[in-house]
Amino acid sequence: MSVSKEQVQERVVEALASFGPDADTITPSATFEELDIDSLDLVELAQIVEDEYGVVLKGEDMKELKTVGDAVELITARAA
């Protein structure tokens, strides 16, 4: 399945916003730490990504991610 970076960005922001932070603070350069997104949130994000894009993100993948932009880049690349 091919999805655009913009589509992934939109979905990731929507998912992260459901975990608490205001949508307008979820910018590509924002770090998960700043957004107070923790490991359980990232597990749930990985499940959403797997269900919707068929992209399996393992624990070690998630550990490498520091910013929203990192996640969007990785998901977009894997979904291509």
Next chain:
Amino acid sequence: MSETSWPPAGCALVTGGSRGIGAAIARRLAADGWPVAVNYRAGAEAAERVVAEIEAAGGRAVALAGDVSDPAAADALFEAAETHFGVPVLALVNNAGISRDNLSPSLTDDEWQAVIDTNLTAAFRFTRRALKGMMRARTGRIVNISSVVGLRANPGQSNYAAAKAGLIQFTRTAAVEVARRGVTINAVAPGWIDTDMTADVNRELLDAVPAKRAGTPEEVAACVGFLVSAQAGYVTGAVLTVDGGLSA
């Protein structure tokens, strides 16, 4: 967090629901308004009887075959239940269990592993599968049926005790991990309950039970019903003993 509509738009899955405690739990959850998937391994006729009883009482149920110790069982049963009822599983009762009693010096690897696989590993796999949907739904109830033997020694059941004690600590840890998603995970630890599983056990052991009687499957099911209810939303990581005082 208020639970304005309960049960939520979901169904319940009870493993090992064809007889004994599991059948009573299935009937109870159905009476409380849940559509119930009644899993069974070998007792197809018994499972269908449970479904018929639930339907006769105005409830909804379906019998689903599957050996919980099969690593593929969780995915298969969740998909079957969710397809049948058209809603996600938002209540899971890990009830399926077996015993292979033997004294530790002569306990075989097979007896050890079979009990661990069915009573502990399966509950982990089903819980992991359930949490996918429950975390997204921001609600859910998981009840793991442990045992008083997970709290108190019973000679001849070291494999069963290890699995049931492991289940308690798995319950507590997973409960804490997902608590803020509105999902509760609790354990119920029955003592001596009159079922097929205890039919062959020496009745003299009942003398150790302060209540001086065996419990009924319905008394266990009532506790599960409470833990699955809206009112129990703030109860998580708990172990509710239903044992006539045996572990007190």
